[in-house]
Amino acid sequence: MQFADFTLWKYLASIVDIVLVWYVIYKLINVIRGTKAVQLLKGILVILLVRVVSEWLGLITLSWMMQQAINWGFLAVIIIFQPELRRALEQLGRGRFFSSSRTQDDDNQEKTVEAIVKATDYMAKRRIGALISIERETGMSDYIETGIQLNSNISSELLINIFIPNTPLHDGAVIIQRNIVSAAACYLPLSESPFISKELGTRHRAALGISEVTDSVTVVVSEETGNISLTKNGELHRDLKLEELKEILTSDMVIHNKAKQASSARWNWRGKNNG
Template sequence: MLLQIRGIISTISFLDIIDMAIVAYVLYKLYIMIRDTRAVALLKGLAVLLLATLVSKWLELNVINWLLQKTMTVVLVALPVVFQPELRRALEQLGRGRFFKNSSQLNAEEKETLFTELTRTVTALSKNKIGALMVLERDTGLNDYIETGIKVDGLVTSEFLINIFIPNTPLHDGAVIIRGNRIQAAGCLLPLSDDRTLTKELGTRHRAAIGISEQADAVVIVVSEETGIISLARGGRLHRYLDADKLKEHLAPLFVAKTSSLSDLFSWRPS
């Protein structure tokens, strides 16, 4: 066995290693793309079906194995239809050159647009003393909290956000969670901070903002309903009394694009 393994390793060339690395990276990006969608559950079902087919063949359960094989054939034919949204998104990202970088990573223009829309939103909400809680996802995924709200998946605009937080509307209670430049969900429930040193004048919104920033690397923007004060929470700390310019100053360095070595490989050009 050891000699066979050595023989296999000796036949692997440097190009084979590059080949396997590229395939592994593409599969990883595909997984990242579908991990937050219903496709994950469908893939699990497909894996169970495949396992059952192999077991029935091993146990020589001919009738069950025949039925499972026919079912697998039907499923494989139906896969392009079932995964149509994911396939379309993959092709769109490939066409835009985003397949080999984080889909939630924004370029400079998109970040500037996002910050502008957010500052316009908080300025209007603060002026009218309308409470708001907006969570900006970074590296730590917030799917558990997204599931507690109402899925939205809409582009971030000041008009959209203001409409969400208008009092007595269905989604005004709870938090909005933003991934990249899209609103993933509204009306989300967040964990409250247990920090007993916090001043008692901070309400539920502020404690929720600090709470989620303690558990994830998210950045949270809060507008007080009582005073209209704009605050930002990150790393379990709350920065208060911000205006539009100061809010931008806080946000800008937190969303600097991180380029991985693999993405460098795909974006490299000879000089």
């Protein structure tokens, strides 16, 4: 009887162990989601795949090279993923690592949209030039580092004050990351497209440039005309009305996020039923 109880306890411990490991991995994926670490993880998977295939095909030299990459990869991962690891440890210290915040994320995104629309309306009426880029899935940490880091809660008043002419932060882009104003006065890559109208200035070229290398959504207010434009997926949408701007931002941020959450919830529900 004691032997049977011991065996049952081992099975239960194994199940708990697997569930906890799965949950930690899931949370770590959430931490690095939206950063360039995702692309690096894909590269690591490619190396592992090449290692297995080269071993199977008997490619000795290639197999040895991949093995060396794996042997030294642990140190490389620590160095490359240092910002993400630090953020995960900070969340763990604040007790947020194991908490769920889907509803809070939805509320924050709606507030972010409202703040951007309100600030854009104010600046467009007064012809105050502005450049606001919103991070989505692709990380923008490289561009955040070019500016002045703020890490401030978003509000229309903050956005307006940043872009007031002749202030220290007005020249450059504001980058919004996870519903936080991460940095201001950031440099964005300029688009080299020959099809951009010559009447458009540096702000529009920068907005189009960042949309060509990331999946970000960028709002532009023209200093000359006060017109509102938006770029995403390498496309420039010009002369938007305020209602159109709000509709696009809501669709790309709030509705898109809710659809992802609903899809994830359906997947989890089906998985439980199948199990």
